[in-house]
Amino acid sequence: MSSTLTAFRALVRKDIAIFLRDRRALVISVLTPIVVAGFFGFLFGGVGSGSNPISRMKVGVADLDNSALTKAVIESLSNDASLEMQSLSEDEARRLVKSGKLRAAIVFPAGFEPAATGALLGVGQMPDVKLYYDPSQSMVRPMVAGLLSQHVMQRLSRPNFIGNSKPIPFNVDNVAVTTGPRYNSYAHSFAGMSIQFILFMGIDAGIALLLMRQEGMWRRLRAAPLSRAVLLGSRVAGTTLIAIMILAVVYLVARLVFDVRIAGSVPGFIMVAGAFALLAATTGLMIASLGRSVGATRGVAMFSVLILVMLGGAWVPSFLFPEWLQRVTEFTPTRWAVDGLDGATWRGLPLQSAFEPTAILIGWSALFALIAVWRFDWEDG
Amino acid sequence: MDLTADRLHKKFGAITAVADVSFTATRGKILGLLGPNGAGKSTTIGMIAGLTTPDSGSVKIDGAVLKTGAHPGKRHIGLVTQEIALVEELPARLNLEFFGGLYGLSGKALAARISAVLELTSLTDRARDPPSEFSGGMRRRLNIACALLHEPEILMLDEPTVGVDPQSRNAIFETIEALAGHGRTVIYTTHYMEEVERLCDRIVIVDHGRVLADDTLAGLLASAPVANRLTLRYDSAPHAEALTEIKSLAGVLQVEVNGTELSVSATDLGAAAPRVLERLAARGFSCQELTSRRANLEDVFLALTGRTLRDT
Numbered sequence: 091m092s093s094t095l096t097a098f099r100a101l102v103r104k105d106i107a108i109f110l111r112d113r114r115a116l117v118i119s120v121l122t123p124i125v126v127a128g129f130f131g132f133l134f135g136g137v138g139s140g141s142n143p144i145s146r147m148k149v150g151v152a153d154l155d156n157s158a159l160t161k162a163v164i165e166s167l168s169n170d171a172s173l174e175m176q177s178l179s180e181d182e183a184r185r186l187v188k189s190g191k192l193r194a195a196i197v198f199p200a201g202f203e204p205a206a207t208g209a210l211l212g213v214g215q216m217p218d219v220k221l222y223y224d225p226s227q228s229m230v231r232p233m234v235a236g237l238l239s240q241h242v243m244q245r246l247s248r249p250n251f252i253g254n255s256k257p258i259p260f261n262v263d264n265v266a267v268t269t270g271p272r273y274n275s276y277a278h279s280f281a282g283m284s285i286q287f288i289l290f291m292g293i294d295a296g297i298a299l300l301l302m303r304q305e306g307m308w309r310r311l312r313a314a315p316l317s318r319a320v321l322l323g324s325r326v327a328g329t330t331l332i333a334i335m336i337l338a339v340v341y342l343v344a345r346l347v348f349d350v351r352i353a354g355s356v357p358g359f360i361m362v363a364g365a366f367a368l369l370a371a372t373t374g375l376m377i378a379s380l381g382r383s384v385g386a387t388r389g390v391a392m393f394s395v396l397i398l399v400m401l402g403g404a405w406v407p408s409f410l411f412p413e414w415l416q417r418v419t420e421f422t423p424t425r426w427a428v429d430g431l432d433g434a435t436w437r438g439l440p441l442q443s444a445f446e447p448t449a450i451l452i453g454w455s456a457l458f459a460l461i462a463v464w465r466f467d468w469e470d471g
Numbered sequence: 472m473d474l475t476a477d478r479l480h481k482k483f484g485a486i487t488a489v490a491d492v493s494f495t496a497t498r499g500k501i502l503g504l505l506g507p508n509g510a511g512k513s514t515t516i517g518m519i520a521g522l523t524t525p526d527s528g529s530v531k532i533d534g535a536v537l538k539t540g541a542h543p544g545k546r547h548i549g550l551v552t553q554e555i556a557l558v559e560e561l562p563a564r565l566n567l568e569f570f571g572g573l574y575g576l577s578g579k580a581l582a583a584r585i586s587a588v589l590e591l592t593s594l595t596d597r598a599r600d601p602p603s604e605f606s607g608g609m610r611r612r613l614n615i616a617c618a619l620l621h622e623p624e625i626l627m628l629d630e631p632t633v634g635v636d637p638q639s640r641n642a643i644f645e646t647i648e649a650l651a652g653h654g655r656t657v658i659y660t661t662h663y664m665e666e667v668e669r670l671c672d673r674i675v676i677v678d679h680g681r682v683l684a685d686d687t688l689a690g691l692l693a694s695a696p697v698a699n700r701l702t703l704r705y706d707s708a709p710h711a712e713a714l715t716e717i718k719s720l721a722g723v724l725q726v727e728v729n730g731t732e733l734s735v736s737a738t739d740l741g742a743a744a745p746r747v748l749e750r751l752a753a754r755g756f757s758c759q760e761l762t763s764r765r766a767n768l769e770d771v772f773l774a775l776t777g778r779t780l781r782d783t
């Protein structure tokens with residue numbers, strides 16, 4: 091083995107040995123993404139969430155009409171699988187919505203039945219049904235309004251139409267579309283949280299290099315007959331391998347405990363994971379080359395990574411973003427990492443679909459590495 | 472191997488750290504770079520170890536120019552940095568494996584070298600312990616051991632005894648002397664004159680980035696306008712007539728009076744002291760206290776810069 095290769099191996103092995111020997115950091119590096127991803131996965135539906143019953147929305151109802159029609163509608167709403175109805179006075183309903191204990195509340199006004207029946211037949215004014223809703227949950231209002239319309243129409247039309255005619259002339263057959271087995275919300279949350287915490291590890295690797303420079307170790311390494319490529323390349327290689335190890339353990343737990351499967355291409359998953367690990371390593375290197383003081387560098391780097399992770403859809407899937415923001419996020423490497431891992435896991439996409447995210451992640455890594463080499467002060471420390 | 476620094480010059484921004492520094496370290500000898508903190512010693516070491524590119528001038532090892540980066544000439548150099556450069560998380564043996572690996576050592580050759588340097592630095596029985604459990608002296612010794620693994624012909628030690636207890640310092644000195652005795656070229660930087668006096672065959676005094684003197688200890692002491700000093704305290708202040716007589720004695724260079732204290736500089740303390748005591752006793756002065764001190768590098772530095780090493 092050549093001297094250069096021996097030196098390269100010694101440098102990489104040292105970084106990995108330090109990581110493995112720090113038991114507390116090791117546990118935190120692996121455990122934190124698992125716990126946080128597990129929590130987010132549970133919140134967003136858990137295993138097979140496409141077929142699981144959704145959590146029921148708590149909705150209050152105040153019946154000021156107290157008619158046969160409103161009673162029938164309330165009974166019908168109470169039987170809806172997506173609602174948990176609670177009968178209240180109008181004031182109480184409004185108070186509970188305001189305090190966040192109810193998602194919304196429906197108020198049937200006095201005289202609702204005759205007014206609604208008349209309006210259906212084109213006679214008289216339409217009655218006003220009040221819908222109180224929590225403005226922090228904007229999706230709730232159209233959902234409750236839609237369900238209310240559906241159940242009112244079903245009840246109201248029965249005595250007014252003849253034979254087999256249907257007030258809503260179609261059924262919706264819900265079919266979750268993935269090429270994989272079942273949607274598992276843990277798959278997305280594990281992708282997102284792995285990316286977040288591995289980027290944090292990349293920051294730590296960069297900070298460690300800054301500390302090496304401050305404490306004289308970097309000066310000592312430069313005393314050896316080693317090129318810049320060996321010194322920085324070994325640093326990137328060591329951090330990349332550590333990131334791959336973390337990803338492997340996190341996804342092993344995800345598979346065993348949370349049933350996260352690589353439903354698509356395993357080589358595709360490995361390609362995306364490897365490219366992302368390289369990105370985390372070069373991010374750390376860039377931080378070390380641009381940073382000066384440890385405290386300030388850590389703060390700025392953490393902030394930047396959190397923004398990247400947020401835009402990448404690691405916390406909330408990017409399809410929930412506005413259209414313009416979705417286009418912006420395509421310029422962030424984290425978006426491609428999340429999409430790449432999602433594609434290989436729950437979307438069950440083939441190998442070819444991993445090429446684009448892998449290439450883009452490698453491109454970003456190359457850019458970060460170039461910036462690092464360009465800005466690295468070789469004679470400092 | 473001989474190492475020659477030839478008119479090295481280095482600026483950092485507007486500040487000149489090293490200006491026209493030249494010296495030669497020869498095989499089997501210990502060269503001391505003596506100067507106060509900030510004199511340019513570490514910058515000089517950086518250039519002669521191939522870490523820093525000089526703005527001008529060159530470093531040659533047996534006539535071959537040394538460069539930075541992966542230059543093969545660096546293989547001849549073992550650098551002991553001022554900061555203790557150890558991987559605190561790893562046991563001493565793994566530290567040695569790591570540093571040996573940097574110079575291409577592996578397998579049995581590496582294992583043999585690790586045993587040798589552990590023995591040389593008396594750390595064999597602590598090889599499994601991490602440096603974080605070591606005393607300051609042991610950490611310094613391990614730092615030196617890491618620089619010796621690849622058997623460098625030239626060993627550079629930058630302030631290697633900072634924070635070390637006297638026992639460990641003596642152990643470090645013995646190791647350095649043994650290495651020089653085996654033909655290694657040693658360059659030793661410090662701001663402790665006692666260390667250079669004890670260890671070095673040749674001394675280069677630097678200040679403000681410039682070489683002020685380059686000679687053996689004897690040569691430096693002989694060339695400086697300072698001498699051995701005799702300090703006497705009397706029961707009363709010697710009068711002018713007595714002082715004139717003392718000044719006229721053979722070998723006496725200078726006489727200063729401060730109250731009842733008399734300070735006499737002389738070329739030879741052994742010859743001057745009895746004569747001074749005898750003449751003053753004859754004039755009725757009774758000596759209460761007498762101390763003598765040989766001239767040292769502190770005096771040389773004072774003569775060269777107008778400051779003491781400890782003032783800087």
